[in-house]
Amino acid sequence: MALPPTRILPVIDKDNAAYWTWGANGELAIHRCADCGYRVHPPVPFCPACDGRSVGPEAVSGRGRVTTFTVNHKQWVPGLAVPYVLALVELVEQPDVRLVANITHCDPGQVRFGMEVEVWFEPVEDLWVPLFRPARGAA
Structure with a gap:
């Protein structure tokens, strides 16, 4: 008997498609307002900073910092390896x-x-799930 996927996949719509698919090209897509430059995530078709409607996906560097985290030791989904960091x-x-x-x-x-x-x-089915690893060259 085959195990279900270890990831519960999102429902894709016109707003979030770039976030889940641009990884095929190695790019992390985050929505950005063309009017004021504010980045918007989760992706929505308007800018919460200026109420502009010229919002669309744009590639970012993919670099960041861990703000907070938890180490999970419970296997919530069959086949999910534990422990893991969220x-x-x-x-x-x-x-x-x-x-x-x-x-x-x-x-x-x-x-x-x-x-x-x-x-x-x-890569999971036809999506590319963004994950993070320690940055190369980080101090």
Whole structure:
């Protein structure tokens, strides 16, 4: 009997499609307002800063810092490897844009507040899930 996927996948719509698919090209897509430059996440078709309607996806560097995190030891989904780190990662381009993501490529006990991280993408079906790992070259 096949196990269900270890990730519960999102419902894709016109607003969030870029976030979940641009990883195929190695890009992290975050919505940005063309009127005031404010970045918007989760993606919506308007700017909460200026109420502008010229909002669309734009690639960002994929670099950020761990704002907060938890190490989870419970296997919530069959096939999910534990322990794992669930974190809020603030983007360097705009620290109030925070992404919920797993921190990988290190022991969960090594994750720290303020840790510099970079995005990588895990392909799952036709989506590319943004995950983060310790940044190369970080101090």
